[in-house]
Amino acid sequence: MRLIKLGEVLESTGLGRSTxxxxxxxxxxxxxxxxxxxxxxxxxxxxxxxxLDKITRRDEGDE
Incomplete structure (x- = not known):
């Protein structure tokens, strides 16, 4: 198990801090x-x- 700081979360998701x-x-x-x-x-x-959940929803046409 690995913990990641906010900067890495932002980089991994492509989201902004406020989002x-x-x-x-x-x-x-x-x-x-x-x-x-x-x-x-x-x-x-x-x-x-x-x-992965976001990708699955996209592929299933839910988003």
Missing amino acids: VYKYISEGTFPRPVSLGKRNRACVESEVQDWI
């Missing part, structure tokens, strides 16, 4: 793990699963 935070608040994006008072990271496999 990622919006999706997290809506519950449609994996929640980050707290690593300290002001330090958070996402579980890489959860972000990859989110991306």
Whole structure:
């Protein structure tokens, strides 16, 4: 299991910072793990699963 910081999440998804935070608040994006008072990271496999879900929906014509 690997944790990735916001910069890598943005690079992997192609999303902007505010969009990622919006999706997290809506519950449609994996929640980050707290690593300290002001330090958070996402579980890489959860972000990859989110991306794969988007691809699957696209291929099935749901998006």
